Amino acid sequence: MPVFVRDSEKCVGCLICMFACGRAHLAVGLESSCIKVRSQGGISRGFSVFVCRGCEDPPCARSCPEDALIVRKSGGVLLKEDRCTGCSYCVKACILDAIGWSTIKNKPVICIQCGECAKSCHYRVLEYRRI
Amino acid sequence: MIQEDTLKKVLYIDLSKKKFWVEERTDLFSQFIGGTGVAIKLLHENCGYDIDPFSPENPIIFAIGPLNGLFPIASKTVAVFKSPHTGNLGESHAGGRSAIAIRMAGYGAIVIKGRSDRPCYIAIHSDKVYFKDATTLWGLEEGVSAGRLIRNQEPGAGLRTIMRIGPAGEKMVSFACVTLETYRHFGRLGLGAVFGSKNLKAVVVSGKRDLKVTNFKEYKEVYGELLAQLAQSDKMRKYHELGTSSNIMPLSFSRGIPIKNLLTNELQEISNISGESFAEKHLGRRVACSHCPVACIHLATLRKPYEDEPYFYRTVYLSYDYELIYALGSMLGVTSSEGVLKLIEVVEDMGLDAISTGVVLSWITEAFEKGVISEKMTEGLIPQWGNVDTYIEIIKKIVYGTSEFFNDTRRGIDYVSSKYGGKEFALTYGGNEMPGYHTGYAAHIGYLFGARHSHLDSAGYAIDKEAMVRPLNEEQIANKIISEECWRQILSTLVICFFGREIYTVDVILRCLKLTGYNISKEELLKIGQKIYIDKYRFKIKSGFDLSSLSLPKRVFELPSSIGLLKKDFADRIIEILREKIKSLL
Ligand code: SF4
Ligand code: SF4
Numbered sequence: 001m002p003v004f005v006r007d008s009e010k011c012v013g014c015l016i017c018m019f020a021c022g023r024a025h026l027a028v029g030l031e032s033s034c035i036k037v038r039s040q041g042g043i044s045r046g047f048s049v050f051v052c053r054g055c056e057d058p059p060c061a062r063s064c065p066e067d068a069l070i071v072r073k074s075g076g077v078l079l080k081e082d083r084c085t086g087c088s089y090c091v092k093a094c095i096l097d098a099i100g101w102s103t104i105k106n107k108p109v110i111c112i113q114c115g116e117c118a119k120s121c122h123y124r125v126l127e128y129r130r131i
Numbered sequence: 132m133i134q135e136d137t138l139k140k141v142l143y144i145d146l147s148k149k150k151f152w153v154e155e156r157t158d159l160f161s162q163f164i165g166g167t168g169v170a171i172k173l174l175h176e177n178c179g180y181d182i183d184p185f186s187p188e189n190p191i192i193f194a195i196g197p198l199n200g201l202f203p204i205a206s207k208t209v210a211v212f213k214s215p216h217t218g219n220l221g222e223s224h225a226g227g228r229s230a231i232a233i234r235m236a237g238y239g240a241i242v243i244k245g246r247s248d249r250p251c252y253i254a255i256h257s258d259k260v261y262f263k264d265a266t267t268l269w270g271l272e273e274g275v276s277a278g279r280l281i282r283n284q285e286p287g288a289g290l291r292t293i294m295r296i297g298p299a300g301e302k303m304v305s306f307a308c309v310t311l312e313t314y315r316h317f318g319r320l321g322l323g324a325v326f327g328s329k330n331l332k333a334v335v336v337s338g339k340r341d342l343k344v345t346n347f348k349e350y351k352e353v354y355g356e357l358l359a360q361l362a363q364s365d366k367m368r369k370y371h372e373l374g375t376s377s378n379i380m381p382l383s384f385s386r387g388i389p390i391k392n393l394l395t396n397e398l399q400e401i402s403n404i405s406g407e408s409f410a411e412k413h414l415g416r417r418v419a420c421s422h423c424p425v426a427c428i429h430l431a432t433l434r435k436p437y438e439d440e441p442y443f444y445r446t447v448y449l450s451y452d453y454e455l456i457y458a459l460g461s462m463l464g465v466t467s468s469e470g471v472l473k474l475i476e477v478v479e480d481m482g483l484d485a486i487s488t489g490v491v492l493s494w495i496t497e498a499f500e501k502g503v504i505s506e507k508m509t510e511g512l513i514p515q516w517g518n519v520d521t522y523i524e525i526i527k528k529i530v531y532g533t534s535e536f537f538n539d540t541r542r543g544i545d546y547v548s549s550k551y552g553g554k555e556f557a558l559t560y561g562g563n564e565m566p567g568y569h570t571g572y573a574a575h576i577g578y579l580f581g582a583r584h585s586h587l588d589s590a591g592y593a594i595d596k597e598a599m600v601r602p603l604n605e606e607q608i609a610n611k612i613i614s615e616e617c618w619r620q621i622l623s624t625l626v627i628c629f630f631g632r633e634i635y636t637v638d639v640i641l642r643c644l645k646l647t648g649y650n651i652s653k654e655e656l657l658k659i660g661q662k663i664y665i666d667k668y669r670f671k672i673k674s675g676f677d678l679s680s681l682s683l684p685k686r687v688f689e690l691p692s693s694i695g696l697l698k699k700d701f702a703d704r705i706i707e708i709l710r711e712k713i714k715s716l717l
């Protein structure tokens with residue numbers, strides 16, 4: 001059940017979804033957040049949201065030399081943290097730029113498909129959808 | 132506070148020696164929480180009372196609080212400095228990405244001292260600080276944005292703040308602002324000029340980290356409740372929908388919006404510049420500060436044809452709100468929304484405080500009509516109510532002009548009217564130009580006694596609104612002004628945007644503080660608010676602010692306000708009560 005970007009034109013750039021994602025990863029702040037919001041070269045042009053779409057055949061998992069990313073049945077991947085060496089190949093493999101990075105742990109932050117970001121967005125930019 | 136919290140770290144930057152260091156100030160943050168409370172302490176420590184605001188010794192202090200980065204709408208940064216505009220306390224608040232960026236970079240406050248020998252900008256990326264050359268960014272022509280150039284140079288996209296000055300700051304206009312994220316400002320009291328005096332073009336801050344709370348489960352609960360309230364509450368609707376500009380029409384009906392330097396209560400076609408008109412004709416996008424779901428920032432589109440080339444247009448986005456429409460609209464007799472937007476554009480390009488600029492222009496217009504100033508002094512420009520094109524030229528002259536008169540306007544109208552005359556209609560309060568409420572005694576006296584002479588100090592217009600229903604006596608008004616200002620010190624220690632004040636009640640704040648490791652009682656909290664208020668006043672008075680010479684501009688008594696014509700003796704009694712109360716607190 002991944003999150004889809006319904007309409008990023010409505011995004012106000014509040015970062016509420018990023019903080020929600022942090023909490024979903026049992027943290028407070030932005031270090032443990034994988035969803036990203038960035039202006040499109042200046043705020044007047046609006047924002048883009050980068051979030052995992054839960055690929056069925058995820059290139060991030062294929063790129064991982066340690067088999068640390070397990071493909072989930074319903075799409076997306078699961079991180080086996082103990083196997084991960086912090087090489088960041090997965091980050092580069094995700095063309096959506098939907099993987100976060102924790103500099104403290106030196107490990108990726110992977111979407112757990114929880115939908116918290118979508119639930120907390122006041123502007124319905126994001127939608128948590130069953131597929 | 133929580134022991135591992137990085138809030139206690141104060142980053143000191145010396146622009147003269149190009150050095151920086153960090154000090155842990157648990158003492159300050161445990162006693163005064165953060166934001167304005169810590170900032171005013173740091174100002175007392177770092178700023179000599181008799182220094183020139185443009186000397187290298189004047190510190191620029193940014194401070195945030197424990198709730199920033201943890202709770203929604205705790206989205207503001209407090210800046211304090213010695214104001215070149217009033218000569219005493221300079222304090223201004225702004226959001227944008229700044230508060231979250233400073234929190235994520237791992238600091239509770241930043242103190243910038245000294246003066247760079249060449250134009251420079253500072254880039255703070257977590258624990259790294261870089262001094263960057265900005266000689267090519269200095270004196271840029273319109274059309275080239277320093278913000279954009281810096282954006283391309285620096286990392287941290289999406290989470291960083293870029294605070295920068297424009298030509299007005301470089302030229303040390305005493306009401307120059309600092310612009311953040313294109314649409315937010317440390318507007319009032321001249322922080323931009325202090326940047327300019329230090330050869331400091333910009334400050335960039337970025338970082339990313341996780342923070343600590345005492346109880347994660349409860350934290351999530353409180354967070355959820357706050358977020359729901361911010362989304363659903365009626366209290367937030369006004370900021371959500373039309374924004375503060377929804378007040379234009381109601382205040383025009385109640386005669387509370389100042390028009391043409393308070394010469395009249397009438398402005399035909401004011402509905403053309405109402406919040407409703409702006410939304411209908413121009414609203415192009417809504418944006419938010421970091422960690423605030425309200426998105427009160429309304430961006431208007433203005434489509435401008437190229438004069439020399441047919442079928443070429445450019446579309447600019449400009450932020451507008453009540454204060455801007457007042458200062459650059461009603462105050463100047465401008466009743467077209469395009470006209471207001473054109474003025475907003477030039478004020479943004481120059482990097483001026485919009486409120487002061489509007490009031491300076493309105494004073495110039497009346498002074499010109501009355502023959503206090505002449506065409507020779509204005510270099511041939513003839514100011515006229517509603518004439519946008521001339522106002523644009525005058526704004527540019529205030530920044531770039533070379534005549535003695537325009538040189539003088541760079542210091543605000545308190546100075547100009549002392550020199551040339553026209554004091555009776557110079558709408559200034561403690562040296563700062565008037566905000567947009569002619570609602571009654573509390574508004575005007577609130578500006579006069581507010582520590583930063585802002586409508587946001589004590590929100591006197593809200594007290595006046597109360598008085599419209601149930602009359603208040605002098606003592607009651609004075610008490611309300613002080614207690615509101617003391618309470619607001621708490622909000623600005625945390626640092627919560629004032630738009631969230633109805634949701635952040637005392638109980639909510641105490642719960643949030645507990646989760647960040649502050650176990651304090653309601654009484655202690657209120658005491659801290661009062662202490663901060665007193666500390667600000669101490670700074671003002673030590674820097675030469677004279678309580679006994681405070682009075683309201685004569686004009687205020689000549690035109691009916693929302694509560695009717697104001698009487699001087701009634702106002703004087705409130706002023707006297709406040710004077711005594713403040714003296715007894717000091
Ligand atoms: S679904 Fe959950 S983990 Fe994925 S981006 Fe949204 S909040 Fe983060
Ligand atoms: S992280 Fe990127 S590549 Fe991997 S599943 Fe999500 S969207 Fe696909």
Ligand code: SF4
Nearest residue numbers: 064084085087088090
């Ligand atoms: S960073 Fe970890 S999860 Fe990503 S590719 Fe490398 S080992 Fe695999």
Ligand code: SF4
Nearest residue numbers: 011012014015017121
């Ligand atoms: S919560 Fe919604 S509006 Fe806010 S940044 Fe995220 S997607 Fe944009």
